[in-house]
Amino acid sequence: MQFKHLGKLCLVFMVCVTGFFSCNDERFIPIEDDGAAPGPVYDVRVENLAGGAKISYALPDDKNLLYIKAVYTLKSGQVESKASYLTNNIVLEGFGDEAEREVTLYAVSRSEKLSAPIKVNIKPLQAPVFTVFESLGINETFGGIVVDFENPTAVSGSVNSNMVIGTLRWDEQLKEWVQIDTYYSGLTKDQFAVRGLDSKPYKFGIFIKDRWDNHSDTLETELTPIYEEEIDKKKFKDIRTKYAVPQVGALPISGNRMVEGVDYSTAYPIPNLWDGNVANFFHTKSGFELPIWIPFDLGVSVKLSRYKIWQRAVAGGYFSHGNPHEWEIWGTNTPENPNSWVIIAHQEMIKPSGLPVGQNSADDRTIGAAGQEYNFNIDAPAVRYLAWKHIDNWASIRGEFGFLHVNELSLWGQPAK
Template sequence: MKRTYFLLLLLVLNLAVQSCSDDQFSSLTKGGGAPGPVRDVRVENLPGAVKLSYVLPADENLLYVKAVYRLKSGEVESKASYLTDNITLEGFGDESEREVTLYAVSRSEKESAPVTVTIKPLTAPVFTVYQSLTAQETFGGIVVNFENTSADTKRVNSNMVIGVLTWDDSLGEWKQIDTHYSGLAKDQFAVRGLESRPYKFGIFIRDRWDNHSDTLKTTLKPVYEEEISKARWRDVRGLYPVPQTGVLPVSGNHMVEAVDYSTAYPIKNLWDGNVSNFFHTKTSFELPVWIPFDLGEPVKLSRYKIWQRPVSGIYFSHGNPHEWEIWGTNTPQDPASWVQLAHEIMVKPSGLPVGQNSADDRTVAAAGMEYDFRPDAPPVRYLAWKHIDNWASIQGEYGFLHMNELSLWGQLGQ
């Protein structure tokens, strides 16, 4: 029996060696001629793109349809499987007429006769987004708003890069100070860390095919702010009444204060200046829960930044905050004195499902995500994070919170 097994093993190894010596880059099949061409091509012009629909040739050896066309970068090819009867081509930076050549390709990589069609793409998203750009001064910088109508349809790639420049008088040239990535239909971002003096700004749009808009130029003066020191922040859970801001949806009880998961993840990790440590509450709280703390002095708050915990390297998941409110007061002993300063729902830049992150998602989350307080919010000494839900339990009735760091900006002595 052992001898028979050994001979069989030698035979298998010999066949494997012969197989490895064959040309691994040969066609799927060596037989068959070129397929017939596609026919009845229909053109649907889209923003910066075109959708071509066609009738496939009746050929069992057909593998894909290839489109050859020119972009700013030169001649490119796109392919569509034989399982579909259309192909969408993207990346066109102008509305001029041009030709696209289609080939049906067999499993042996033999091409049909070419079929050429004329297309005329609509205005590329970079230019329509540029037309919607607005910018205004805010605390420590500027806020940029824009709309991307192409993102509503999801029929073309709508991801954009928005670059912000400032003019450097000493060098006599523009320098880039910020970059924002977005595929949203309507978005806003802030450029911060600037002095309260006039700046000449330039804002432009770029897409993944390196199509550029013009540059919007404007002069704005950021409003003064400073980062609030965390040296005097302290935990005040258990010291004051919980505000009576409604009842919990399941039990009908009032909100409770969230307590720490363990001594390993205390609330002080939220303001220790280390974005690698994290604060973690106990799990299975009925939501929302209340997390108050003391800043040590009244502050007119302008904005804040939060850093998520990357669970197994994944952001926008698990106990990271999804929806929340921030409340403030100067008299925490009076439950009725608390006022709402902010309400946010975190949006993932890519829009991908929970558990899937794009490179932009990771970049944005790792840098910390920034939000504004209400401009009419009063100066307050005491803050409370009202945790409404997390990414693992969106609109859920039970959940928990973890977060790596919280930073605040504003004006002291107000």
């Protein structure tokens, strides 16, 4: 009886094994076989674009048509682009020169059968990588250089608009270029700074590269960064309640006087703002009428160049809750005179992704964790006393009431000697 069952099991096993090897011998083919290949596209029209082309066409009348395929050559070799049968055009990108070239179009069925090829010539306009290069402006700034550029063909939110701007420094000892910074941007107009350099002449080189590895030439220039140093935070002091709060700029909607932002509790005092620890944070009480005034003493008069703030990574992430959204920074050397304060910076924080509050992209999180840097007005006077004028936070954009929390604040400039 047992041998009979064993024999049946062996037979089942042999059938399974046979089936397994039979399946392995089969080729992977489309699930459908829809018969003949579709007809080709027709009435083809070309619109040459910056670094690419838009090819429009009429579709063949075939219910089994799935997509249109374009085959062409880029710097990296032969590539393909596809467009659904639901549209009548295909956009090609990534060309690094303006030479005329051939593109082959195929209509493709659901069973991957190709139509007869249709060949069309395109002649891309100047690639964006070179347009950006031609727009470059480079100037010295505090502790480094500042680079301006424009990318008029950029499409907001499109990865294809992204440019890599590389900054090089000539190393006299090595007798070669050394890359010291890489900046990424998909904006139509942008600016970035390269910092941390001594105040001495440097030979700089700037180049542009796109996602298809098209490169510009290198723009060479010699500049001398303006001297700056990080301001010693050990000299900072809280001066809230010591002087009268001036009434400057926009005031509370209610008409009440602007007030100072006092600490939420002893756990989050204002010295956390400058203790050098980006994990601690300063937190004001909640429910203040906005704006609120937060003055402090630098301990020395400074011609300020730039500052950097670190947001608090609350439950909603960066760019949320009491993190600053819009603010001003005011300065004076005579805080006892309420009329002596002058505005030296005004900023509205921009969220890189543009996503709603509470939703953060990887870039949002990276930038929030690294801290964000801003410049003071270039013509601002040297001042000893500063005041952060908190206009609104991310949880209360344009709101009447709010609060503020910030992990850390660092300042750079030229201290008075």
